[in-house]
Amino acid sequence: MSLQSIKYSRGSLEILDQLLLPVQSKYVAVRGVEDGWKVINKMQVRGAPAIAIVGCLSLAVEIHPEEFGSKKSLRQEVEGKLNYLVSARPTAVNMKIAADELLVLANDLTKDETIDVGEMKQRFLSATEAMLKKDIADNRAIGAHGAKAILQRVAETSGAPAGAGVRVLTHCNTGSLATAGYGTALGVVRQLAELGKLEHVYCTETRPYNQGARLTAYELVHEKFPATLVLDSMVAALLRAKNVAAVVVGADRVAANGDTANKIGTYQIAVVAKHHDVPFYVAAPLTSIDLAIPGGDHIIIEERPDREMTHVGEHRIAAPGINCWNPAFDVTPAALITGIITERGVFKPAELKEAINKLLDS
Numbered sequence: 092m093s094l095q096s097i098k099y100s101r102g103s104l105e106i107l108d109q110l111l112l113p114v115q116s117k118y119v120a121v122r123g124v125e126d127g128w129k130v131i132n133k134m135q136v137r138g139a140p141a142i143a144i145v146g147c148l149s150l151a152v153e154i155h156p157e158e159f160g161s162k163k164s165l166r167q168e169v170e171g172k173l174n175y176l177v178s179a180r181p182t183a184v185n186m187k188i189a190a191d192e193l194l195v196l197a198n199d200l201t202k203d204e205t206i207d208v209g210e211m212k213q214r215f216l217s218a219t220e221a222m223l224k225k226d227i228a229d230n231r232a233i234g235a236h237g238a239k240a241i242l243q244r245v246a247e248t249s250g251a252p253a254g255a256g257v258r259v260l261t262h263c264n265t266g267s268l269a270t271a272g273y274g275t276a277l278g279v280v281r282q283l284a285e286l287g288k289l290e291h292v293y294c295t296e297t298r299p300y301n302q303g304a305r306l307t308a309y310e311l312v313h314e315k316f317p318a319t320l321v322l323d324s325m326v327a328a329l330l331r332a333k334n335v336a337a338v339v340v341g342a343d344r345v346a347a348n349g350d351t352a353n354k355i356g357t358y359q360i361a362v363v364a365k366h367h368d369v370p371f372y373v374a375a376p377l378t379s380i381d382l383a384i385p386g387g388d389h390i391i392i393e394e395r396p397d398r399e400m401t402h403v404g405e406h407r408i409a410a411p412g413i414n415c416w417n418p419a420f421d422v423t424p425a426a427l428i429t430g431i432i433t434e435r436g437v438f439k440p441a442e443l444k445e446a447i448n449k450l451l452d453s
């Protein structure tokens with residue numbers, strides 16, 4: 092069974108505290124929007140899809156016991172609290188897209204004269220809860236599309252015998268812990284394993300917060316996949332030495348031209364992959380794609396506290412007094428990306444905008 096980062100039943104939400112992993116596996120209760128904002132901001136829960144799901148479910152647990160005098164007051168509360176949740180972390184777009192969709196729903200339900208405030212609340216709760224199932228289904232589809240694309244590319248470009256397994260590299264954590272389950276880039280790895288085609292997966296440590304060493308490694312060991320941890324500074328040497336067939340990473344926000352914000356270090360892996368002619372894939376649900384911005388320059392990059400760089404846990408590793416620059420994400424230019432793997436197929440960055448608009452129209 093894969094790890095469960097989010098436990099929800101109507102009126103109750105718990106998250107696996109990712110600050111304590113892998114040493115301690117402990118769930119913490121999220122009793123409403125204030126708790127939701129805090130666990131996202133402190134990174135007790137992280138990963139773009141999980142941020143959006145926990146944010147929205149924190150609103151669901153908050154409004155569940157409340158009585159609303161009118162549909163208008165429910166709508167007002169929903170709008171204010173969604174805006175607040177969006178402010179918890181700025182780079183991942185999933186929470187903003189979820190908030191916009193829920194607000195459209197709240198507006199439609201307010202106008203619908205056939206339903207009362209009780210029915211409006213029920214429908215709103217159901218829509219929020221549907222995110223959990225949809226995310227897992229989307230991730231499974233991403234896994235299937237991504238594994239197929241990687242295997243096809245290997246068959247076309249290498250002399251490897253048909254049916255041979257592949258070695259892949261991933262960065263940060265994009266697995267069950269970062270989503271409702273299965274994972275995005277790690278879902279592709281999972282699918283390769285399910286097909287019997289995963290020869291080996293390498294995961295980076297992912298400094299400074301160590302999502303790779305703490306969380307991805309934890310998931311890979313849990314799944315008993317053939318896996319090896321490398322430091323971020325080893326990627327060039329790894330690609331030179333270990334016959335890696337593809338890099339697959341997640342995304343926090345993909346701009347309309349395919350430029351992709353993801354965990355700091357992703358950009359330099361893409362540069363190194365280009366140099367070694369290793370295909371570089373971004374795996375992301377449509378809820379991570381922001382067609383409203385033309386390119387990566389428009390993405391706000393979150394800067395995190397110096398302490399994440401200067402300390403490991405309580406232990407200081409950097410010289411006291413040194414200045415730090417700690418951007419949590421970087422933007423990989425579209426030109427370095429071979430394909431963007433979504434639940435609806437794999438797209439070249441240049442095709443992305445048109446393909447998604449077509450999907451949305453149909």
Ligand SMILES: CSC[C@@H](O)[C@@H](O)C(=O)COP(=O)(O)O
Nearest residue numbers: 137138139263265269341342354
């Ligand atoms: C499916 S998770 C995709 C991204 O959110 C992931 O690659 C990432 O960069 C996570 O950053 P984090 O700072 O841990 O939230």
